[in-house]
Amino acid sequence: MIDGRSFDPEAGQSLHRSVLLDQAVDLLVVQPGGRFIDGTFGRGGHSRLILKRLEGDGRLIGIDKDPEAVRFGEALAAEDGRFVVYHGSFADMDDAASRQDWEAGSVTGVLLDLGVSSPQLDDAERGFSFMSNGPLDMRMDTSRGPSAAEWLNTAAEKEIADVIWRFGEERFSRRIARVVVQQRAEEPLATTRQFAELVRKAVPKKEKHKHPATRSFQAVRIFINRELEDLESGLEKAVQLLAPGGRLVVISFHSLEDRIVKRFMRDLSRGPQLPRGLPVRAEEVEPPYRTVGKALKASEPEIQENVRARSAVMRVLERRADDKGVASE
Incomplete structure (x- = not known):
């Protein structure tokens, strides 16, 4: 919408x-x-x-x-x-x-x-967009369910990879999931900028005129909100x-x-x-x-x-x- x-x-x-x-x-x-x-x-x-x-x-x-x-x-x-x-x-x-x-x-x-x-996209506090920094939330209904950060910080590596592949059609989903798990072992993910930067570093080939985190943000949002x-x-x-x-x-x-x-x-x-x-x-x-x-x-x-x-x-x-x-x- x-x-x-x-x-x-x-x-x-x-x-x-x-x-x-x-x-x-x-x-x-x-x-x-x-x-x-x-x-x-x-x-x-x-x-x-x-x-x-x-x-x-x-x-x-x-x-x-x-x-x-x-x-x-x-x-x-x-x-x-x-x-x-x-x-x-x-x-x-x-x-x-x-x-x-x-x-x-x-x-x-x-x-x-x-x-x-x-x-929702324009409000950095909602965490839907990588264009501005804010809490990594992504919930349409902020009164229930885990936020994107909570899920990314606890889900199994395979589950994260499967979600990013299925809902984002991101071919580097396994690489992104691996980097997420490595990062959260040192410091839990908390912000949109953090997640976007992780994805940017994990994706070896960039699409012209498209931010490397576009597919991953879409995938996590779709999953979190069912x-x-x-x-x-x-x-x-x-x-x-x-x-x-x-x-x-x-x-x-x-x-x-x-x-x-x-x-x-x-x-x-x-x-x-x-x-x-x-x-x-x-x-x-x-x-x-x-x-x-x-x-x-x-x-x-x-x-x-x-x-x-x-x-x-x-x-x-x-x-x-x-x-x-x-x-x-």
Whole structure:
């Protein structure tokens, strides 16, 4: 999630602009009187625009792991009674929905804007970025779970190497893990600069225009926050909640995320793969979901305004309006 057009309730001003903001909300809010879930509230960029589009009985739930994001959500809820905020992962959106007495098959649209937000990246105290020095934390939810430093200082060398390879696709993962273990024996890792410098020294071949620690920071962040596990679970929960005609809109920012989203939507829109020659009619095997259009990317003007938008990919899945069955489980 590269979150944006965020509203600071104390400063009273906009801070960022959400990637693919208008496109995402245009594709999401096709039934403005319905029920919507913004699974990655951030600073409320998408939520505020969704609320502007709602009509009649339209309602919106915002979800976020980050206690600071929830604080912004509470401020928005105080000014707009159609909105409530839920502290947790979008993997628990079924719980967030049930608290509002929203049943499976009753939600009009779900939006997921994945990854880390700009406010998290830009705050050195959160430890997400190697661009500035700060505590090596990386937790989206700072109220629970081990920090990146705690994990790196205690995990087995093989586990560290496996995580950096799996979630960062870093070919020098074993070398990096070995250096981490050697360093922590002398002095525990505590800061982003420390970790970034270790990785820089461990990587023998540097990629042009890319910091050597980019992949390792991504990998550790994804692991610490269970991002891919939450994504897989969240996608399943979303389609269970979708009403006929409802849509799931997902914006991803790296290939690991997009691969999961693409495969998930492809499989649902293809439906069951039956052997040739079966005596069944087309309408009997038509899948209850369809993909809407092609994958969308940020425009060149948007990328020039926000360089973090360059990797954004948006995909949309719709439950067919004539589907009367029970949502996929």
